[in-house]
Amino acid sequence: MVSDRLFNSVVAGSAIAAAFDLGLFAAVKQGEVASLEAYCRDGSLHLPTVRQIVRAMAVEDIVVEDSAGGVRPGTNFDEVYASKGYFMWLVQGYGTMLSQLSSLARSMPDREGAIERDDHYVALSGEDYGRHFVDEPFNRVLSDCEFSVAADLGCGSGRRLAAVLGDRPSVRGVGVDRSPDAVGIATETIKTAGLDDRVQVRLGDAFNLDPDPVLEEVDLVWSFFMGHDLWPRERCVASLERLRKSCPSVKTFLMCDTYRADVASMSDMPIFSMGFELTHAVMGQYIPSPAEWEGVFEDAGWRCEGRYPIGIPNSEVFWLTPAPGR
Ligand SMILES: C[S@@+](CC[C@H](N)C(=O)[O-])C[C@H]1O[C@@H](n2cnc3c(N)ncnc32)[C@H](O)[C@@H]1O
DSSP: OHHHHHHHHHHHHHHHHHHHHHTHHHHHHTTOOSOHHHHHHHTTOOHHHHHHHHHHHHTTTSEEEOTTSOEEEOTTHHHHHHHHHHHHIIIIISHHHHHTHHHHTSOOTTTGGGOOOOHHHHHHHHHHHHHHHTHHHHHHHHTTOOOSEEEEETOTTSHHHHHHHHTOTTOEEEEEESOHHHHHHHHHHHHHTTOTTTEEEEESOTTSOOOOHHHHHOOEEEEESOGGGGOSHHHHHHHHHHHHHHSTTOOEEEEEEEOOOOOSSGGGOOTTHHHHHHHHHHTTOOOOOHHHHHHHHHHTTEEEEEEEEOSSTTEEEEEEEEOTTO
């Protein structure tokens, strides 16, 4: 029955998010759960709850409970291990919003004030699915790119900046984010990576930056998963035009975002996309299609030299260069 399966999927989604947050996924992967009872005792966890978390995942063969009371990977473990961040993103990042979906579907006086999302879990989950689905394709794109000063716009946790610059000792960098929380985390990430002598982290609107000597030298800009925040269209065009002025030496702009999934049939809908579009619709955030993006690049004076899919559904890196004569 479709209802049985749907209902159990909702339960399993919460269980996957919780197992990730509790460290249970990592423990099962390392073969450290020979006894669930001992695991819960050692970690001060509530055994009846954790047992049901395991059971909800066992239904989908993500984990297997063995006869000795241990938990080990099931047939679907590796696949779900890689995508566990998406579940955390939906359940823990947007869980409150989803539980209030019917209220938020009604027009009400302080609708915007009633919208809640948990930025901590959105950042944590983004790091995880970024590690599994973005790093490798992005590194491939970067291997074709020469640069000496890089800027990460909307740098979030700063993990990508630290990873890219950690491998390139002669490159300097700057990360910009408008969220004080993100800037705090990114500053710490850069410091821990020992990069604070050549990477700066700034608080501010990345597409409305004041003139600055470091920005004048930036030859590579990248921006991940914040492009849609720049819409509506006119605002987005103006923001991308301003970027060329605040980074006058820029040669390459790698813009990566998730776009609208105009799938032919709902059964073709991959993981993440429907949740991404639903949550952004609630927040009143328009999600453009690739064709809409290409029109914006052109109007803002950027030439799209290539498009490179990454592992996140309906997401690509657009390789942009300043259009000559603009
Ligand atoms: C979805 S997160 C992505 C973070 C990071 N780029 C990553 O890939 O993990 C989007 C980030 O962009 C930041 N952001 C959105 N609009 C911004 C703007 N106009 N200027 C600076 N930061 C912005 C948010 O604060 C958030 O940290």
